[in-house]
Amino acid sequence: MRIVIAEDSALLREGLVQILHKFGHEVAAAVDNAPSLLAAVRDHSPDLAVVDVRLPPGFKDEGVQAAVALRQEHPDLAVLLLSQYLEADYAAELLETGSAGAGYLLKDRVGDVLDFLGSVQRVADGGTVIDPEIVRRLLSRRRGHSSARALTPRETEVLALMAEGRSNAAIATELKVSHAAVAKHIGNIFEKLGLHSTGAEHRRVLAVLAYLKR
Template structure:
């Protein structure tokens, strides 16, 4: 796996380089600002680009804006956002725009090497990984949850794990139920959220967007 890292903290940037390299993946570029991220991805075409949200030159949401730009200019490059901030709507916007893998983790996850590498590999394989704490904080700010109120407690559990990028088999293992039961709950989620079968839509992603955005 080939990785580009964009992080303005030199200490964290070098730490990420070391963590990713020591398990055999290649960091092809490590930059300190959003324009550098764009240039590095243009030059190296990595499997995954890792970026913070707030970074130079504006120290606002420059990293996120660069990531969203990359979803359009390099649709096959996975995007992993690593940030100490939970920017409302950011995860949903990335999910909506990304055509490859996408993830959003809090920086304290970097201390868990296995979690970080697992997330990178899943994003590189076109998976979607949203940190449970990111989901919790987004939901904590929500006011209108009428649509999600239709779901049963079990369906909410299944949808929360879907938002973490878990497969049906993984959800079954975590909840100690059968894959058939997981599939039944997902079918119920689609029905209650009024997500009909359509060739141009991915109902699993739309369900996660509803979970994060309502």
């Protein structure tokens, strides 16, 4: 897999390069700012861009805006955003730009190398990965709402795994339950949250994020 990295921290940038190289991926470019990211993607046509949310020169949302611009220019480009902060809006903004793989992870996740590599592969394969901590934090804010309170502990677990982009089969394996049980839990979640179920993975995750942000 050919990858372009945009990360302003030299230490983390080099760490990402080493991890990805070690596990057989090609890092075509590793840059530290948004303009260089745009140029690198145009020059190298990567399969995946790993992008820090906040990049020079403003250290606000330059990485997100660059990622959105790249997805408009290259609809098949998979993008994995990394951040120190929990910002569900950034995740939603990226997911709304197209159907290619997309993800939003906290930088702490990079420390679990195998988990991080699994997320990289899932996004590159066209899947969706949203850090489960985002779902947990947002859900905790919604606890006063009757529909959020109605979720059982198991349904909350399933909801977090859905946001990670896990398939029904993967959720069943993780929780050691049957596929039928997972389907039932997901049906209950959508009913309790007042959401319409859909087979489209991005839209399923977007529906969850939209509800939790309300």
